[in-house]
Amino acid sequence: MTPINFKLVNLLNSFTPNEIKEFKKFISSGLYTSGRNYLPLLNYILKHKSKNQDNFQNGELLLKLNSGKKFSKQTLKNRFSELYKLGEEFLIYLGLKENKLEKDKLLLKMLIEKKLLPPFESKYKKIIRSVEKEKYYESKYESILLLHEQKMLFLKEKRRESELYDLYNETSQLRLCIYLISLFEIGFEYSLQEYADIRYDNNYLVDFLRNLSIDELINNFSDTDTIIYEITAMNYYLFKAFENSDMEEYYFKSHKIFSKLSHELNEEYRTLKFNQMIHYSIKKQNEGIKKFQYELFKLYNEKLDQGLFSDLQNKIYLSNNFRDYVYIGIAIKKFKWVEDFIKKYSKYLPEEFREDELKLSFAKLAIANKHYEKSLLSLENIKADNYLLYTDSSVLKLCCYYELGIFEEAFLELDKLKHYLRNHKEIPKIHFLVNNNFIQVYQKLLRCITKADKRDIGYLKKEYIENIQVTKSDWLLEKIEELNNC
Structure with a gap:
């Protein structure tokens, strides 16, 4: 028995039917094979590779290869390895052919x-x-x-x-x-990682960038009409903005250059820059700077106007940004825009979670319009198979139950959410934090309204809303104010 060369099988599995045909021609060329005929071996592997065998039958294989002439097991292994190396040469050939x-x-x-x-x-x-x-x-x-x-x-x-x-x-x-752009791109990525609390000791590249004093040079770059200089300036300003969050002028300089050069950039690069500017604006919004909600809305519209919505087609739910567009539209009360966005772009969502995301989006829109029964109907039968879908739908249900005075259901749903957060260790720290903080505030709200005890209201507003990160903070503040004014 001859063990299958799984590297070779995996390589062949990666080829399209047309590439298999071309590979057969490739290995038939004496230029690459020194006259040895690998076609019988290739045809045998292609015929049997889908049968889930761990070994090839030597007898049948020997007949296929050379009319019954005996080969040692090592010789057969060598032929497999040689064919694999020819496969690597073919990959190089394909790369050059298409480039x-x-x-x-x-x-x-x-x-x-x-x-x-x-x-x-x-x-x-x-x-x-x-x-x-x-x-x-x-x-x-x-x-x-x-x-x-x-x-x-x-x-x-x-x-x-x-x-x-x-x-x-x-x-x-x-x-x-070229060197500067590369350094600024890497620096931006490290800044993103630091924001996610990922840090490294002795990060000399970041130390170098933080000690780099080239504002005058970069300002000169930005004043030229030379694209490579302007792109260098754009990346510098964007890195500096994320590295120094309070210096918003760097961000706006970068966005201005981007808007000027947008027609000169290919689709992939424009998407990258949009995503970086969106990351910065989300960071500023999370810091409580409300004007960046409008900046986010502007970025999303610019991105859509340029036909850049591949992020809405991402099959990984946690990486799909559809919900972010819905969120920001609702946050600045552009309800008609949100409705139009859902209708126009939901068709691009992957089929596997399109229906659930539609239900969740319409539930959010219904709550924003104070249609709480309608929101609960939209939330029915959502298959919450990841933490974002589960926590989002659970928090929305809690808001609806509170607004409708269905407090028994509210307490039950609150217990479910607590249990879910405790038992799902894959939830990122920041997401756990904002939802757990919501639970802390919400259960005190329930206690206040069901026991008619207002002693906790001032404490809630000061300690839990103004000084912590919490999901649905605007809604919680509104409910606290309502109780405070009773």
């Missing part, structure tokens, strides 16, 4: 090495024009940098020193911007 720029860069490199200078010059001009016309993406200027380096080798060969020095200077400035 014209990478092929062009390799061609320029070989033209220089072979000192084929006239074809190099004409090819270089064509390639650099093509790359420069493309919208900005993260590796665009790294590609331009590599092309420039090839051009400098050409200029050295041609002894065109003046052009060489000019290109060297341009390339040096470009390299500076």
Whole structure:
């Protein structure tokens, strides 16, 4: 018995039917196989790989490979390994086949090495024009940098020193911007991690960025009309904003540059920058800065207007942002906008949780419009198979029960929520905190209203609302004020 090479099987499983056909042609080329015929082995594996076998039958395999000629088990293992290596070569071939720029860069490199200078010059001009016309993406200027380096080798060969020095200077400035952008992107990610209470000892990169004093240089960058300088400034300001939360002017400078350059950026990069600005605005909103609710609303609308809603199609519920759009629209009382958003964009939600998210969204909208019975109807039969769906729907039920005076149901639901929080350790600390704080305030509210005891009202407002993070804080404040004014 010959053990299956599972690396090889997994590699073959990753190929599409068309790629399998192409792979067969690939391994039939003597250029890659030195004349050895791997097709019988490949065909045998393709035929049997779905049968959940742990081993291949040697007798049948030997007949398939070479008309009954005996091979040692080690020889068969070697053939599997060789076929796997051919699979890796095929992946490289596919990557180059589908990436014209990478092929062009390799061609320029070989033209220089072979000192084929006239074809190099004409090819270089064509390639650099093509790359420069493309919208900005993260590796665009790294590609331009590599092309420039090839051009400098050409200029050295041609002894065109003046052009060489000019290109060297341009390339040096470009390299500076590429390095800075990379550092600011990494710094932003570390700032996000720190916000989530993830920290590292001796983080020299962050220390370096915090001690970097380049405001004047960056301000000069932002005043130019050179895209790479402006993108460098945009990333610097966004990093500084998140690193120094009180310095909101950095954020607004970054957003201004982004708005100016948006049409010059490709879809993936625009989505990345929108998400970073949204992270910052959520952070400011969580700090109690109300104007950032409107900034979030503005960002969401800009993002939708540009057709960037791939986040609504994310099949991982916890990473799908549909609920955030609904939340911010309700928070600033744009109820018609929320209704229109739900109707227009819910069709893009993954089917597996679309119905539940629709119910939850309409329940939130109904509560905002004080239609509590309607909200409870929407919350019926939600399959809460993750902590966000469960806690959101539970908190909404508690609000409805309170508003409708159904206090017995409120106490029962409160116990369910307490039990859920205790028994689900996967809930992130911040999410546990805001929901647990809601429980603490809500149960005191229930005690006040059911026992007609108002002694806790002032304490609640001061200690539990103004000084802690809590979900549904506006609703809780409103209910406390109502009791206080009775």
